[in-house]
Amino acid sequence: MELHCAKPAVAGSATPAVSRRYAWVVFALTFGLLLSDYMSRQVLNAVFPLLKAAWGLSDTRLGALSSVVALMVGVLTLPLSVLADRWGRVKSLVLMAMLWSLATLGCALATRYGEMLAARAIVGLGEAAYGSVGIAVILSIFPAHLRSTLTGAFMAGGAFGSVLGMAAGGYVAVRFGWRWSFGVMALFGIVLVVAYWAMVTEKRIATSQRRELQSQGMRVSFRALFTGLFSTVSVICAYIGSGLQLFIMAAVLAWMPSYLNRYYGLAPDKAGAGAAVFVLLGGIGMVACGIVTDRVSKAVPARKWLTAIAYCTLSFVLLAVAFRLPAGPMQLVLLGVGILVVAGTSGPAGAMVANLTPPAIHASAFATLTLANNLLGMAPGPLVTGFLADRIGLLGALQSIPLVSLGAMLAFTLGRTRYTRDLRRLDALRQRAAAQ
Template identity: 40%
Template sequence: MRGWPGNGAPPLVLDASGSVAHLVSRRYARCVALAVVALAMTDYIDRQIVVSTFPYLKKSWGLSDTALGALVTTVSVAIAVFALPAARLADRWGRVRTIAAMGSAWSLAALACAVSGNYAQLFAARSLLGVGEAGYGPAGAALLSGYFPQRLRATVLSVFQAAGPLGSVLGVVLGGVMAGNLGWRVTLGAFGVPGLLLALAFLKVRDYRAPAVSRADGAGTADSGAGEGLTGDQTRSGRPALAATVRELFRSRTAVWCYLGGALNLVVLSTFYTWLPSYLGRAYGLSSAQAGMRAALFILAGFVGAIVFGHLADRCAAGRPRRRLMVPAVLAAGAWGLLFTAFGVLGPGGGQYALIVVAGLPVAAALGTAPAAVIDVVHPSVRATAVGMATLVQNLFGLAVGPLLTGLLSDAFGLQTALAVMPLFCLAAAAAFRIGSRSYEKDFAAVSGGGPEPVAPGTHERELST
């Protein structure tokens, strides 16, 4: 395959393993993955860059820590509210169209943040930023899951999810430098235009065609778009109707525990991504730029940890599939030990900072592994919706909780005490992943055994010949 075919070309088709049949070239798949990761980075830059402006917003508008934390929480709440509708749109309307639309929406919202005249307007613009980001994670994960084989799924999605820590690093570091030199307004809107251009470029990426879910057992035939072979729970397009979709999302016990475990883990991750720069500034007497650079090492460790431990989960799963979830379970417990020691036992100093940075590795271990396990145990036709459900739960009960709850605890007991208490959520996440691992192999076998019927010989070659 040459070039970068547009959506006018015939859609790609999934095989029984849930990956694109007769894979497109590795170069093409990697180019798509690179574009997905690059746009995700602008997502997290726009989401995270506000934390570097906290000292300036606090001084300009006299805001409390609770009000500042709410600027991060509102993004997560908006993502949670719109995640399922946006994810279902991705499954029905198309993944690449959804990516282009969502990326454009959050980039325009980032520009609106820059011209906010008061706290209420900034809060509203940040909420709209979350609306735009709601469908990107599910659509991007579903797109990549089709382009790469199942045996690499946790690795590929960990690379995708690692764009979060990397984008957060850039947001914190560049935000700290830019806010001090260019002001908070320019800082908040700086990446709106690049994100908009990259989002529109996705209109040239080819989507794939998923098989439909059957009423009886979740098996189905490739969705032809013509409505052949429909069951009572399918729409006329061959896609699963709402009732069948909901059943599929919660049929698997593994998926449910992954929804919950991912959310609990993100309570801690969002807490430190949001408040660590402020803690370092207050406790260590650092400037905004210096605190951003120090905090960036913790976030960068998360970037490395997400990829390395995601790949480790894939390797461990080769011998015993349930180990794909045991890896994040063990590492979440380890993250609690490191963070509690740093903030509950030690005070500001070299020892504390070293433990903080090291803890950044295991605390991000579930970023790609949890959604990969969810995708493994649901039917390919509802992948984006399943990731959307994970996004809803993780944002509403994870990302939305961390920054705001930490702000409340900080106003009441001090920031260091708050950061010592919040890692308890890591232990709860470890328990959820451990329980989910017990049913993983059974749920995965159920989906694998109910894959789509084979497509006639030569069909895939004709589909990909354009």
């Protein structure tokens, strides 16, 4: 059995078959749906205090409502991305966005915890492959020289969507009730889906997509794909280190509105707005740390591992100290700086994965990295924090969470010790394949 994997584009790829103006319309709509994706995902965190009071939920059950989305995304990203390439990217994007929008509306209408949990799971189902399929659509209709810029701009939409979801969700919840927070997010998504379906056609996108696949596509057996994805100790360490570090990011950001509400006495709308600032800092840190890593490792690529270890160390120290300080300005400053670097490992980890896997399976390699990020980090982070909060209080739980950075540091350290040896082994295999 064979699996189609898209190979990254090269500079000499075919000229896109759509006009520049139409391409930017597609980008704007696809970016808008990415905002809707993360707004629907993160609005829950802003209404945690109201939902807890309304239904008398434990922190463990609240955390599960957040974690189930990341769990679904982690498990389904790779298979749904493959299906979208075969079935049609535009149709897949429209179906995904409509699914998460209707599921978010289901959250607004939920009358008990089980219904809310099921609706959140469907939100995750809809969002699972949107990022990978959305960027594939965008890159297929723009010239090759714009791809780095477009990829960075598109992925930044996750942070902006999270900020909007938490800030707007808290504002609406305080004034109209928590159900309206979900309702507003659902309405925003549905409007964008209708606009996308009306303006973006499969026929026009498929023309560029067919050229892309014909010039760069290839068939890889499942066995060869699996071998390429897990061929070295160092690439496995990159997957694990990235996932563990994002455990902290997910846990802190999911519970920040509740933390500000309980320990700073902020109303849910102000707590949501305050937490949104931390989300924005996390997004800015991902970009800034990636730039720093590229500059530091320009002459010596292996330094990427050192920067990842440094980001783990800094986040561990800053967050561990911050959560042991009394509530006040100094604590907030240290939390902000800690969150600025906590996800800084995303850039180095992505570069390591790209260097340690064959170019022909980079799409699948990044889907595997997404899976590790969600199953090891984004999914368990909020849930484990909620579980601990029920037993030792939210402050005690957040004081314990930075310890996970030690596991990430260990993984990156082990990967660094094997990196040069693994690169030489991969180079030898590539030269042997080329000679054949």
